[in-house]
Amino acid sequence: MIVVLRADASQQQIDHIVDKAKELGLKAHISKGEERTIIGFIGPEDVVRKTPLEIFPGVETVIPVLAPYKLVSREFQRQSSVVSIKEGVSFGGKKIMVMAGPCSIESYEGLRKIAAEVKKAGATILRGGAFKPRTSPYDFQGLEEEGLKYLSEVGKEFGLTTISEVMDYKDLDLVSKYVDILQIGARNMQNFSLLKEIGKMKKPVMLKRGMSATIKEWLMSAEYILSNGNFSVILCERGIRTFETMTRNTLDINALIVAKEVSHLPVVVDPSHGTGQWKWVSKAAKAAVAAGCDGLMIEVHNEPENAFSDGPQSLLPVKFAKLMDDLNRVAEVVSREM
Amino acid sequence: MIVVLRADASQQQIDHIVDKAKELGLKAHISKGEERTIIGFIGPEDVVRKTPLEIFPGVETVIPVLAPYKLVSREFQRQSSVVSIKEGVSFGGKKIMVMAGPCSIESYEGLRKIAAEVKKAGATILRGGAFKPRTSPYDFQGLEEEGLKYLSEVGKEFGLTTISEVMDYKDLDLVSKYVDILQIGARNMQNFSLLKEIGKMKKPVMLKRGMSATIKEWLMSAEYILSNGNFSVILCERGIRTFETMTRNTLDINALIVAKEVSHLPVVVDPSHGTGQWKWVSKAAKAAVAAGCDGLMIEVHNEPENAFSDGPQSLLPVKFAKLMDDLNRVAEVVSREM
C-alpha cells in the first residue's frame, strides 16, 4: 500500500501514519519527493486494506499495490484451470464447450424437441431456466422444481450435461439435486450469502458477470467461492450495461481477454444476452471464439414467437446448427476445437 | 403496445400479427403511414408484453405505451404515500427523517457512543450493519445476530427507531425480530426471492437503488414488494456507477426528482455512499433536501480511522451536528422540517 501525502503534510501527521503501520505489524518506508512525501507500507497488504488510511490527517490518496484477488489469479496458479464436469465434459481444455437450450424450461415436450436439436448440432450441455429472475413481478417466473425434473430427464435421455440457474440460498439443495452445473446469474453476482454456500459445495458453478461489475469485482466474487473451498468455477461474460440502447447489453470482448490473462479460471461467453437479438448472436459467437473463449452459452428455441422469455434473442435450431459449423472452423484457426 | 412494421412488410405478415392480437383477446388497430404501417394493440398491455412481437416477420420495433409498473405509480395513487414506522416516525410527510449511525455495528459500546451523538444532533433513526455485503471475502462481514442485538438495545435506550440490512431470505426472520425497518442493499435490489418474501411481510422496508439500475427497474423492484401485499416501501437513491473515478458513486439527484414525480412512494437519499468521502457529504445532503427528498441516510462514526468499513465516508459527530443545523434551514426554505 502506498500512501501519498498532501503537499502540506506535517511531520506530526507523518509520524501518526508511521505509528499506524507499526501498530499493524508493518514497516513504513518513507520517500520524500520534490512535491510530495510518499509512505510505502511493507508487509501483507490485506491488513492495511481494512484501515481507512485515506482519512488520516495529511493523506491525499492511498494506492493499493497488489490486486485484491488471490486464489483466482495467475500468480496463485500459473497454468489454466480445467474444470471437469464429467467424462468428456470439461472447461478450459482444448475443446470449447457449447451450452445451448431455451431461456426458460416451458414444458417437457418442448424441452425434448430443443434438446434433440442442440444435441444433433453438437452442443454438449443443455441449458434451461427453472427459476427466472424477471424484472417484472408480472412476468413468467419459471416452473421451479417441475422444470428441473424435465431438465434432468431430458439431459439423461440425450446424454447432455445440464446447467440451470440458482437464485437463492434456499433453493441450492434442490437445484443441485437435478443439475450438473449451477449457474449464478448476473443479478446475483454479489449475492454473497449464495456465493459462500456454493463455495462450501463441490458442485461446479458458472458465475455470470454482473451487468455493471468491473472485471475486478467479478474476480472477487469468484474469490468468495474459491476461498470457501470450491475451485470448480467457470466465469461467464454476458454483456455489460452501457449508454447504448440499440443493443440489450454491450458484449465486452475485452473482459474475456483480460480475465483469461489475469485469472487461471476458464471463461465462457453468452452472446445471446451479450447482444439481445438472434440475428447478432452468430457474429458475436464467432468473435468470442476467435478471442479465446473456453465455452459459449447460446439460447435456442424452436418456436421463438411463443417463447415464455427471451424469444428475441433465441436462435432457431437450423441457425444454431449452421453456427456450430462456422464455429468449428473458427476454433480450428485458433488451435481449438468444438 | 405499438408495432412498427418494416417498410417492406407484406400483407401476409400484417395478417399474422393481427391474428396474434385476436388470439390474445386484443384489438388490432392498423394505421398506414407514408413510410411505415403501424399496428396498435388495444387492450391490457401486460398480455402483449409477454409475446415477443419484435421477432414476428415484418416487424421493425415494438413500443410499449404504458409504464410497466402499476401499484407504485402516481396513476395508481395520486397523493404521496406516508410510510409510518411508529408514533412520530414516518416517511413522506412534512418532516424529513434522518437515519444516522455507523456503517457496521462494531461493538456495543461503540454503537452506544455514536447513538448518543446522533440522537443529540436530531436523528430519528439509528442505522448500523450487522450483515455486510463486502466485495472481498477477506473483509469484515459483520457481527450478525450479535450486532442486531446491540442495535436493538441501543435503539431502545436512546429512543431511536432502527434500520439494518437484510442480505438473504434465510436471515429475514432474524433481522425482522430486531429492527424496525429492513434495508435492502443496492446489490440485492434484484434479489427477487428476497423481494417476494418481504412483500409477504408487514415490515417497513427501504429499497436501495442498484448501482446500475434504471429508475424503471428500481420501481419494478418496489413493485415486487407492493404486488405481494407490502405497501410500506421507502425508496433510497445512493448513487450510481458511472465512468467517473474521483468519486465512489455518482449521486443521481435527478433520480430523486423523477422517482418522486412518477411514484407516490417516499424517496430518501444516501449522500455517504452517493459521494464516498465525508468532506463531500454535507453539500450533497443539502442538495438532496433542496431537491425534495423525504429522508437522508448518513454514516456517522466517532473514530473513522478505526472504522471496520466505510471510514472514509463517515462524518464525525461534530460535523454531523453542524450539518443537521444547516439542513434545518434548507428544509424550511422548501417548506419541510427536519
Place this chain on the structure above:
Amino acid sequence: MIVVLRADASQQQIDHIVDKAKELGLKAHISKGEERTIIGFIGPEDVVRKTPLEIFPGVETVIPVLAPYKLVSREFQRQSSVVSIKEGVSFGGKKIMVMAGPCSIESYEGLRKIAAEVKKAGATILRGGAFKPRTSPYDFQGLEEEGLKYLSEVGKEFGLTTISEVMDYKDLDLVSKYVDILQIGARNMQNFSLLKEIGKMKKPVMLKRGMSATIKEWLMSAEYILSNGNFSVILCERGIRTFETMTRNTLDINALIVAKEVSHLPVVVDPSHGTGQWKWVSKAAKAAVAAGCDGLMIEVHNEPENAFSDGPQSLLPVKFAKLMDDLNRVAEVVSREM
C-alpha cells in the same frame, strides 16, 4: 511516478528502469516489499508521464502521484478565483450569477420578449445560441451572425451581459465581437485547437463538461486555456451520459462539489441540460445552489411549443420568476445571494 514491478521482475529489468530514470534526469528510489518491488521516480512528474513505463519489461503498473493539472488546481492557487466580466458581473464571489434565455436565438422580437422577462426576474446574463451543434444535419443550425447581432443589441437594451456558444476556431473572432462571454459546448470540450486559441485571448469563457468527460479531463481542458494565458475560465457542469433513459442527462452534483474542492475556478450548473425536462429544472437548480454553485444557466422561452430547439426543457418566464424567488432563499441559507 511510482512503478510497481511484477513479482518475477529480474535485477536486469530493475536496472533498465533505473537507467531510464537517470536518462530523464530523475532519481529512482527502490523499495523492496514482501511481494513486490516498487520504484519511485523522484523529480518533475511531467517528464515521466511521457514515457510509457508500463511496457518496460518487468513492470506491472505505473501509478502517477500528482494530478496532471496544475494551473487550475487549488495547490497552484489556494483562494477561489473571481472571474470578472464587467462592473457588477463576476463569477466566484458571494453573488450567484444567473444566465437565462432561449436555447436558440430565433428572432429579434422573440429574443427581446424573453430578455425582458429574465431581466425582470433577476437574471444578470442573457444566453442564446447562434451556432447550434445539432445531432442531426436536418435540424435548425442557428441564425449565425444575424443571431449574434440580435443578442448584442438586446443585451445592451436591457443591460444584460451576454453569452453564446462558439463551435469552431473560424468563428472565434466573429462571436467574440458580439458577446461578453464565450461558451464552449460539451461536444467541444476536447476541441483542443479551439481551446488553445481561446487561451490566447483575454475573453472570459465558460467551459462545459463533455458528456462523458471525467472531472480530471474537464480540468485538463481548462488547463489548455489557462496554460495559454487566459485565466478567465468558468466551469459548467451540465449533466453526463449514463445508462439512464428517463432523463436526458444525469446531473452530476458531485462534480460541482469535487471541482470546487480541487480547483479554484468558479463552477456553474446547467439544470436545463442536466435534466432535460422543464418540470425537473427548478428542483435541480435548488440542489445546485444548496451544493455551492457559483452560477446557473437556465433555458427560458415564452413559447416553448414553438421553440426551434430544447423546447421540452425550457421554463416559461412565470416559472422562471418563481424559481428565482425560491433560489434567493436557498442562497441565503448557504451564505450566498442571487
Place this chain on the structure above:
Amino acid sequence: MIVVLRADASQQQIDHIVDKAKELGLKAHISKGEERTIIGFIGPEDVVRKTPLEIFPGVETVIPVLAPYKLVSREFQRQSSVVSIKEGVSFGGKKIMVMAGPCSIESYEGLRKIAAEVKKAGATILRGGAFKPRTSPYDFQGLEEEGLKYLSEVGKEFGLTTISEVMDYKDLDLVSKYVDILQIGARNMQNFSLLKEIGKMKKPVMLKRGMSATIKEWLMSAEYILSNGNFSVILCERGIRTFETMTRNTLDINALIVAKEVSHLPVVVDPSHGTGQWKWVSKAAKAAVAAGCDGLMIEVHNEPENAFSDGPQSLLPVKFAKLMDDLNRVAEVVSREM
C-alpha cells in the same frame, strides 16, 4: 411520430394537438385505447421532429417511428458501399484493409522503419498522426505539416496509401494535400463544422465513433458528411467509455455488427484504442475479423518504449507480422481475405 396522451388528457388538448398536425401539413390519426389515447402523425417525420410535442398539454410521451438517419441507412441503399481510395485499395469489398503505423509521426527515419515493416507484413495503408488531440496541454502535440510531409513521402516510397487525423476546419486543406484518407477522431465526432466541410469535399474520410456516442449518433455524424455530398465515408469503432478501469476503452463488437446491419457503409475496428494494451490487441483484432469488419487500424511501433504517444498499445513489428498471418486464416473462415 406517435403521441401518447396522459390518461387524463382532455378533448381540448387532443384538438390542440390535431390542429398542430394540420398546421404542419400532416394527418393526425387518433386511436383510443383502454387506458390511453394515441395520436399518430402521418406524413414526413422530419417536420414533426422539430416540434416539441412532448410539452403540449396532455402529452405523456412522443415516440419517433423512423430512424433519424437516411442516406447512411440500408433502407436508402440496400447493398453495401465500397469506398474506393485508389487502385486496389477499397473498403467494403471482400478484402479486409489493414491500416498500420505509429500513433504519432515522430521523425522521418522512424516512420520509414515502421513503414517498411508494416508493408512487409501485408498492411495496405500507413497511419500516423501529425496533429494529436492530447488530454494534456503538456503532452506532445504532433509535428504538424512536417509530419504530414514525412507521411506522404514514406507512403510513396513504400507504395502505401496514407491516413492521418484532421482536428480542425483550419487544417483541412493542409491535411488533404498530403494524405489519401482523412481521419476524424473520436473527440471530433460531433465537431459539426468539420463534418460539414469534409462533406463538401470528395476526399475519403474515416469517422471514428465518439467515446460515448450511441450508434445512432455515430450514424448521424456520418449523415452530416453524406448529406453534404461526400459518400466516401468509412466508420471506425474504437472502443467506448464504460465503468471498466482495467482497459483503456471497452471495444464494442456489437457496434460493428449493428452498424453493418443498419448502414451500408464499411465499418473498420481499431483494437489498439479498443483495448489500450498491446498484449490484448491481437485477440481483439481476430474477434473483429470474425465478426465481420471491413478493415482494421492497428498501432505499430518498433521502439514502443520511446514512442511519443500510445506506446503501451503499440505492437512490435514482429508481433504485427504474426498477427497478420493469424488474421489471414480467420478472414478465410468468414469468406474474406486480408
